[in-house]
Amino acid sequence: METNRAKYVLALRHYAGVGPKTFQMLTLRFGATENILEAGIEELTSLPRIGQKRAQRILDVRNRLEEAEEILEEMADRGINVTTVLDEGYPGCLRQLADPPPLFYFKGRFERQARPRVAVVGTTEASQEGLRHAVDIAQRLSELGVTVVSGLARGIDTAAHLGSLNSNGKTYAVLGSGFDRIYPPESIRLSELVAENGVLLTEFLPDTPVSVGGLMSRNRIVVGLSQAVIVVEIKDENRDRSGSIDAVNRAHQQGKPVYILDPEGKLTPEDRRQLNAQAVDGVEDIDTIVRYLV
Numbered sequence: 001m002e003t004n005r006a007k008y009v010l011a012l013r014h015y016a017g018v019g020p021k022t023f024q025m026l027t028l029r030f031g032a033t034e035n036i037l038e039a040g041i042e043e044l045t046s047l048p049r050i051g052q053k054r055a056q057r058i059l060d061v062r063n064r065l066e067e068a069e070e071i072l073e074e075m076a077d078r079g080i081n082v083t084t085v086l087d088e089g090y091p092g093c094l095r096q097l098a099d100p101p102p103l104f105y106f107k108g109r110f111e112r113q114a115r116p117r118v119a120v121v122g123t124t125e126a127s128q129e130g131l132r133h134a135v136d137i138a139q140r141l142s143e144l145g146v147t148v149v150s151g152l153a154r155g156i157d158t159a160a161h162l163g164s165l166n167s168n169g170k171t172y173a174v175l176g177s178g179f180d181r182i183y184p185p186e187s188i189r190l191s192e193l194v195a196e197n198g199v200l201l202t203e204f205l206p207d208t209p210v211s212v213g214g215l216m217s218r219n220r221i222v223v224g225l226s227q228a229v230i231v232v233e234i235k236d237e238n239r240d241r242s243g244s245i246d247a248v249n250r251a252h253q254q255g256k257p258v259y260i261l262d263p264e265g266k267l268t269p270e271d272r273r274q275l276n277a278q279a280v281d282g283v284e285d286i287d288t289i290v291r292y293l294v
Helices: 003-014 020-030 033-037 041-045 052-077 128-143 156-166 185-197 212-224 236-241 243-253 269-275 283-293
Strands: 081-084 103-108 117-121 147-150 171-174 198-202 228-231 258-261 278-280
Touching: 003 020, 003 033, 003 052, 003 081, 003 103, 020 033, 033 052, 041 052, 052 081, 103 185, 117 128, 117 156, 117 212, 117 243, 117 283, 128 147, 128 156, 128 283, 147 156, 156 171, 156 185, 171 185, 171 212, 185 198, 212 243, 228 243, 228 283, 243 258, 258 269
Parallel strands: 117 147, 117 228, 147 171, 171 198, 228 258, 258 278
Antiparallel strands: 081 103, 103 198
């Protein structure tokens, strides 16, 4: 992390509310982050979706750079790493997103040598059978040297992380909240194990509480870090507001293959059409999925 650059990105992101796409626009127009804060009101308001009030909010960030630097120092003291989309170490797969996080915070360590990564997702109201399948799938992926990516949610996500950890594998967990507001609370210990054996990451400041928007936003990162998505179980009654369906949609937007577990052949042709996913029977199909990734 380049600390001087990071303080500008943090301040723009969290104090001025500059989102991923606006940040991209600003850096394309002005180049270095320092140049953004040296721009005039007229220059900023000439850009799409930036009015007088928003432009002033961006320029007011100049008064909060010291505060941003203090936050970065505090996080460094706590073992929290920071990387920005402008840094060399930023994951290339996230840089390819239409809306890459301008910066994110993480605990743990990304692999020096690239390993295949697969997202394992599903309902928070999982059946016992669904949990068992998630554990088995994650264990097999880990045995094949694949990093398991998920969102630390109850149900399938938790089972996937545990399955990977049980096989001494690598797992990444993407949060929809800050590190001091781990959600669900019963996953605090699991989050620590993930950080010790993989990566725990978030685009939110440590004291940010969980929100529906945060949980949905993290799905693009879960999928972005992965080469494929495996959906283990979906509750039919929750489909319209399902985080799993959101992950599926984001996978299609990003051009990633989607697989859905259907060991009993219950999915109808209409289900498969709507999900645009390839049905798989179980853990026995994981080897074939992985072969297509490498």
